[in-house]
Amino acid sequence: MVASTPHETVTRQDQLLAGLDPEQLAAVRAPRGPVCVLAGAGTGKTRTITHRIANLVRTGHVAAGQVLAVTFTARAAGELRTRLRGLGVEGAQARTFHAAALRQLRYFWPRVVGDQQWELLDGKMRLVSQAAHRAGMDVESDGLRDLASEIEWAKAALIGPDDYPSAAARAHRQIAEPGVRVASVYRHYERLKTEARQLDFDDLLLHTAAALEEHGAVAEEFRDRYRCFVVDEYQDITPLQQRVLDAWLGERDDLTVVGDANQTIYSFAGASTRPLLEFSRRFPSATVVRLERDYRSTPQVVGLANKVIAGSRDRPAGSRLNLVGQRPDGPQPRFAEFDDESAEAVAVAGRIRELLDGGTPVSEIAVLFRVNAQSEVYEQALSEMDIPYLVRGGERFFTRPEVRQAMMALRAAEPADGELVERVRALLEPIGYIPEPPQGGAARQRWESLRALVELAEEFAASTEGGAATELPRFAGELEQRAQAQHPPQLDGVTLASLHAAKGLEWDAVFCVGLVEGTLPIQYALGDGAPAGSLDEERRLLYVGVTRAREHLWLSWALSRAPGGRPRRCSRFVYPLLPEQHPASRAAAGTRPQRTGGSAARPRCRVCDSALTGTLAIKLGRCADCPAQLDEELLARLKEWRMARATELRVPSFVVFTDATLIAIAEQRPTDSRALVSISGIGATKLERFGAEVLSLIRGER
Structure with missing residues (x-):
């Protein structure tokens, strides 16, 4: 491998920092140590933290393999990995809290426990049902879900069964059963789980924290492995997750957190903004950066968002971010x-x-x-x-039969030369991938899934460098990671x-x-x-x-x-x-507008003038029972024309016009553009594209 010259290193560094606004740049270039980024919606927080990680790696402050970035959803973790790979950072870990804890616990289990690893529960409902039965309770499915949620809340808040009744009362938990009865179910649930040598997802965090807190050698090995930590969506952290983070850190302070107290919406599950809002008190030397430039939304949307949150009765000082729209003007909400x-x-x-x-x-x-x-x-x-x-x-994308078949085909394929995307298309053809989409139904849905995999291959090829023979196995590995992280592609x-x-x-x-x-x-x-x-x-x-x-x-x-x-x-x-x-x-001033006026007014039947209900009636412009003169010959001509245009444009027929719209045209026989556009389903774009042809068909022309 040829080493980079100092000039090449500087150029890459300039490229990494280019395009960042002053506040983003301040967060990216902040030295190692505690950094708190208060990032409003749409202000580029993911861009900021991934560029910060890349900057720390490229400037030699930390090796990529010593970085652990955690967030709260598999999708967000997948996005972090994709962005880091695009910045050339290979080896940095980006996972959810639970996924990171599971990986660590599996590694340290033989040294901490010493016997066969306990099984991870797929779901807790069966054990909760058994626990409720032992507690003398006959509970329906909805009640069992409520009990499971209370157990999850208590464990996330580091509350044991004995302390649950008083803690639930202080928190005004909305529960149907008395606190002492919920505590009894909680106690039996923990006993059943231990007897079966099983762990739930909260146990992953509890046992990981305990392993680091109680075993010095385990903590020393972990802290030698990971030196730099990044936490996304820090406003959603629970006391249990904070305990794990503290165990990871030990006495160190190389921590970057990103969050927005205005987007705290999981308090019911134990999330707390306190660690975010008190970060600079815990770390007096922390760099604090506020991101308020909104690159996502138009100024009109941003202005309305600011009005929404300004009405809050209790906004801590650290949450008072006032977004400033950076995009051109758009339509009013x-x-x-x-x-x-x-x-x-x-x-x-x-x-x-x-x-x-x-x-x-x-x-x-x-x-x-x-x-x-x-x-x-x-x-x-x-x-x-x-x-x-x-x-x-x-339905989860990666559990679909065609997706499972496709992943098996990609895994089994022999490494060979050739462009990645073309190889993926070829391997998916026997499963049902064709260049053009089928007309509809199950075949169309199957095709959409396979097309999404092809589009992922295109994205992967554009963001990676490597030999053609190695790209397919790497892409198959990327799909496996996405499947484990439940990070599906975007579907239409x-x-x-x-x-x-x-x-x-x-x-x-x-x-x-x-x-x-x-x-x-x-x-x-x-x-x-x-x-x-x-x-x-x-x-x-x-x-x-x-x-x-x-x-x-x-x-x-x-x-x-x-x-x-x-x-x-x-x-x-x-x-x-x-x-x-x-x-x-x-x-708002005490006068209710007429329910039949303004924006609540319904379209009316063109035959009997009654208010129309239902989508089909509105499209046809008449009640279902009202008589109408349908021109069968015109309808046949319209359907024949639609099929030809759909084939020409390579789209499903309904994209041109739906059946209901064609029936409305054949019933109303509009004679000019104004009458045509008054039919539901025909807007300005379709009028411009198809209006002249439809009017010709109505006149009997071909």
Whole structure:
């Protein structure tokens, strides 16, 4: 290997630091030792910490293999590894707390325990059920989940069974069973687990900390191996995770933490902002850097986000980050009020169709809600408009049969010369990969999975250097790492996700829906018995949702769950955000706008003038029972034309026009562009691309 010259080293260093803003640069170039980066949403925190690690390695302060970076999700850990590899840093560890602890515990177990390693539990529900039975409790599945959550909270907070009742009372835990009964289940659960020689995920952290605290030789070997620590999303750390981090550090202070107290949304699971906000008190010599330049969102979105969080009643000084948008101006956020949830979902799906027609990729749109039960009405509305969607938290990508087959084929392939991406395509062809997508159904879904693997190969090839013969085994290894870390590739479809699940993600267009009292803020955050700070945490959830949007932002609510249902109020967090001219803004002053006016107005039937309900009725412009004159010959011509255009454009037929849109055209027979664009599903983009052809077909021309 030829050593780099001093000039080449300087050039690489300049390239590494190029493009960083002054605050990012200060964090990257800070010397070894304690560093706290207070990073607002969209301010480039991942870029900052990965460049800091690369800078420390390149300047010789630490070897790559001596770095341990930890975060809270497998996806975030995978992103750190990908970014570090792109910066040429090989060997640095980037893992979740639990994954890092599992690796260490497996290594040190023979010296600490001395016998066969205990089995790791896949899930605790079976043992919790047995523990509840031993405690004399007959509990349904929902109750068992609640008990499991309480055990997880207690262990994360370093609370044992004996101390649980008093600790739960102090924390105002919302539990159906008395604290002493939960403690009894907790005690039996721990005994059953020990008898079976099993560990749960919290035990990984507890035993790792104990191994380092109680065995000097183990601690010395570990601390000789790892010299530099980085913790992402530090505002989400639990007392148990902090104990592990302290055990890793020992008496050292080579620690970089990054966090944003405004995005603390896991207090219910034991997370605490105290270590972040008190970092400089613990380490008086710490470098503290504030990142407030928002590169993700337009100034309009950033301004609204600042308004959301400014309403918090209790904002510690260290959390007062005021984001400053760096992007060009974009559209103003939209606010919409509807009669019921069905009308809200139909309107959201209609706006999504407009965005798709305007060129926004389907994978760059998300619908976010407070609880998962809100997803169903949006799944139905999107399905009726033929808009693909993905429910975050659904089927795992790497468990799909075609993905498992593909990974087996890649692992089994012999090393050979040739470009990586072409080899991957060739190996996936027998499994079902073809250059052009199938029309739809299961074949289309299978193809989408395989295409995602090809796109990962393209990204991998672009970010690595190496011989062609070694690229395929390295790529197969990268897929294995992603599978273990549950870090799937991006698939096409509108994302449906809870606000909690959206943390760490971003999209061009975000719809925050169902913003009503009792849902956001959630009912148990209201009232005198609510846990301290729970209302502010609900506000932070909305802040997280708003800051996921790059350009288009929509906030909406429905005045009842179903037509004629019990009335509801818009969320208290939304009223201060409304423009003065918005009809709903009058409700803040005590005057409720007419439910049939403003943004809640429904489209009306062109035959009987009744308000329309349901996506199909709105698309057709008439009630399902109202008579209509369908031109069968025109419909046949339209379908024939659509098939030809879809083949020409290499897209599925519904991307040109859905069946419902073609039926509406064949019923209404519009004679000019204005009449054509009034049909639901035909926006400006489709009018420009297909309008002249459709009008010719209506006139009987070919």
